[in-house]
Amino acid sequence: MPDHLLLIEDDLPLAALTAQFLRAEGFRVSIVHRGDEATAAIEQLQPALVILDVMLPGLDGFSVCRQIRAAYRGLILMLTALDENHEQLTGFDAGADDFVVKPVDPLVLLARIRAMLRRHPRQARRLDFGRFSLDLHCQQATLDGARLHFSTAEFELLAIFARHAGLPLGREVLLQQLRGLDYDGSNRSVDMRVSRLRKKLGALDCPVTIQTVMAQGYLFSETGAAPHAH
Incomplete structure (x- = not known):
């Protein structure tokens, strides 16, 4: 079965294009557009990897990451528009596994996702x-x-x-x-x-x-x- 990705992105056109691209590469993709809906979606779907934007309506990505970590053992790849160390450190502290800086080249995003899944297969012990x-x-x-x-x-x-x-x-x-x-x-x-x-x-x-x-x-x-x- 293809790996299931959950994309949490409030930019609707960007989310649709990203999901279309990832599905063409063989992934199953679900989309959530609000931070305050993300925690419930992650708990319910338990995807292999979450692609989580930092700036979200309702609840920011860092808060989502902190809330979900106890109930979710998969991977979290955060998207940030700021290439700054303090923001990445905040993300790692919240439980993120890696970062990609926006705007993201789709091929770079794909390579990062595949590398993360390869290094950390689901529930690797x-x-x-x-x-x-x-x-x-x-x-x-x-x-x-x-x-x-x-x-x-x-x-x-x-x-x-x-x-x-x-x-x-x-x-x-x-x-x-x-x-x-x-x-x-x-x-x-x-x-x-x-x-x-x-x-x-x-x-x-x-x-x-x-x-x-x-x-x-x-x-x-x-x-x-x-x-x-x-």
Whole structure:
């Protein structure tokens, strides 16, 4: 069955054109035009991915995202007209999985949707990177089937990287995602955490790496084939 997408967009002509394009690419698409109707629609439909505009009548996209996260375990791709870090950080804090800046090229939107669904199949609980696996539900890591020992803080950081494998993550985004754990809120704290995790992964001979990407942050990737999820 094709993946079901829910498009929440108040611009009626744009929503119709976007839905038509995505349906032609093989997706099932439902549309909601108001933010105050979005939560009920997401709960009822449980789509594989929600395309959520930030500026909506009735309720803004950030508020929708916060309201629905406890009842929805799928993906949320937010659309914003502002290419600003603070808005993206607000979205990540609310529970968004990724952002696209408007106006959106349909081919770029399609590529982002497919990449998100590929990295995070519906209700994925385990991410595999060759001989190395992460069970996100049990918070366990294994190498060749043998359990590895990571602290809670180490596993949380590792899980953040694994969920976003192949995408560079800036320090600010990592700080936002790590909120609630034991850190002092500084870039130096993030750098030290990443450095320790990178050394531990290397010492354990795990087939993954955390690279430093100039002016972008850190990139987590498998040293061999692309990861897949179950």
